[in-house]
Amino acid sequence: MLARRLHPLVNRRGLTFWAQWASATVLSSLTICFLVLHQFGYIATEYRVLILLGVLASVPVYAALHVYHKRYGYGVGLLRLLAGWAVLMASLSAVARVCLDYVNLDHALLARMAVFGFLAQAGSYLPLRYLTHLHARWLRYERTAVIVGTCPLAYSLAQRLHERVPVIGMVSSADEDVAHPVPHAHIPVLGALPELNDLVTRHRIRRVYIAMPLSKAAQIEAIYLALLDLNVDVVWIPDFSSMMLLNQSISQIEQFPAIYLNETPLSSHPAAALGKELFDRGLALVSLIVLFPVMLAVAIAVKVSSPGPVFFRQPRHGCNGMVILVWKFRSMRLHDDTAVKQATQNDARITKVGAFIRRTSIDELPQLINVLRGEMALVGPRPHAVAHNHYYGDKIIAYMARHRIKPGMTGLAQVSGLRGETETLEKMQKRIEKDLDYINHWSLWLDIKILFKTPFTLFSRNIY
Incomplete structure (x- = not known):
């Protein structure tokens, strides 16, 4: 703990x-x-x-x-x-x-x-x-700062700090860096690393940000030791640009600093996660009661449209990779589904009733049962078929990381226009990027905004 x-x-x-x-x-x-x-x-x-x-x-x-x-x-x-x-x-x-x-x-x-x-x-x-x-x-005026480093992270940091902290310039970590072109003219390079102590004293610097890659750990330690005798705060901003981070955070375990590179929102914010759980299940229960007449009418239409069961339950990966059975209204004729294949435009397997309920996403209303049972959330990464996960798992970096939280009935990818068939690897890659973006910026307010936007995306041309 x-x-x-x-x-x-x-x-x-x-x-x-x-x-x-x-x-x-x-x-x-x-x-x-x-x-x-x-x-x-x-x-x-x-x-x-x-x-x-x-x-x-x-x-x-x-x-x-x-x-x-x-x-x-x-x-x-x-x-x-x-x-x-x-x-x-x-x-x-x-x-x-x-x-x-x-x-x-x-x-x-x-x-x-x-x-x-x-x-x-x-x-x-x-x-x-x-x-x-x-x-x-x-x-702001008590935190005059300088940034050690001239890498892309250093300039990005300077831009982000500009509104809150007056950054007067950069200090290159090597003499040859001074000769390099400056990407942003309003953030000057004041000098090289040997001049750092003099620059701190001359410009009355109150805070030094060290933005350097992890490969320069020894140099970072030397900079820190050199600044110990000066009246200045020292902040290290590690460069993790080459790593795929998930809900990263910084904390402390006893007296040891800890940088969390990969953590689920459930373990990092348990109180907020409980709020999401109550919100999801409560709204799912109310929705099932309100939409019961609609779901009953759809069930009758599905039963009449073609032989077979009303509901279709497909194994999909849920939270932490656990396999769950996701409920949907059956929209296809009975067929051999040993080989999972995504629905395509003019798919012969889809019935007339199925085409309508798929296009309007009514076929997904039974997933409210999954939400009520705690297997899914109202908002989260959409669950893919198990076969699709096996296919894309070794082709897209951090693909399975989307399963660190419960899958959702709708998600950031869906309201961003990334719905329907993903016939190319690039389309799936964009969807995964949105899923991970949702995990990294998850909040109850974001869930509410996505739920509000979802009805406006139900008639997407990409839904088959």
């Missing part, structure tokens, strides 16, 4: 979240208490429970939606706060309907609590966001 994991809610950057969350929670809770007291003269048990649940549930909800992230401006920040508050209110409403005496609650009061609770949080958010911005601006 890791002793200290650098998670957004427990590291130093998380102090901003906790400060803004605490301020907003206190103001909104006091506002809601005032409204209830003004209405009844006392706070009934039902309202106390709702307030307590709201305080506790706001932490994972606001964290998942990055409500207080400093990269967002005032407008986007308020919209995210509104989205988080709306999700929180919807969740509390569901709890009240199931567990509390919802009929006897004052619905007009609940509406006022929702409106004024948000206004109280917005009133807290704006001044604190302004103070955070001022603090970030002050830190």
Whole structure:
């Protein structure tokens, strides 16, 4: 078990979240208490429970939606706060309907609590966001930096740091590098490595970033030792550009620094993963209930269209390579399926009903059962047939890494236009790149955006 994991809610950057969350929670809770007291003269048990649940549930909800992230401006920040508050209110409403005496609650009061609770949080958010911005601006001028190295990673780092840290230039790691063309004129090369100490003193540098390849480990150590006597922070940015990383992170095991090159989101963010699990299964259950009439009609149409079972269950790889049976409405006539073959345009195996439900993706609705059973997720890499995985596994780098999380009914690749037949290796390669991109940037907010975009991609021309 890791002793200290650098998670957004427990590291130093998380102090901003906790400060803004605490301020907003206190103001909104006091506002809601005032409204209830003004209405009844006392706070009934039902309202106390709702307030307590709201305080506790706001932490994972606001964290998942990055409500207080400093990269967002005032407008986007308020919209995210509104989205988080709306999700929180919807969740509390569901709890009240199931567990509390919802009929006897004052619905007009609940509406006022929702409106004024948000206004109280917005009133807290704006001044604190302004103070955070001022603090970030002050830190910017306290962190004058120089980057040791002139490799592509060094220039990429300089560009990314430009908005937050004033990078005055680069220091080449070898004398001959000074003569090389400078890719970006606004990031000058100040000199060579022997001049580093003098440059730090002359320009009053507060932070030195070392961006050099792993092959120069001995030189990196020498630079670090040379800077120990100077009043300067030293940050090493390892160059992993030649490696395929998966959900990489940096942490500490006891007193030892640890760089995680390959890790699943489930093990790195267990609380967020639990939130995704509850979100997936809850929404799957609601969807099955709402869509039951549609699924019943489709089942009848499939049964009438051709002889055979209504459902088709195909073995596919799930999380960590475990084989699962993925449910679908049968869209093809019964045939010999010992050799798995992707559906193609004008495929003779597809029935008329099957062509419609495949084109609209209705044939995949039974996968809600897989989601409810915990075998799949609503959003994730689409599961491929086992035979396809065996075929592509040794042809595409990190192909099987997509199975580090649960497969999904829809995914980033699908909403990015990479649906349907993958008749070339290049098409499958692009799909895998999107799957790995999803794993590396996974969040509940990303899942919500993908689910929102999915209906607009159902009539893709690439679906057969």
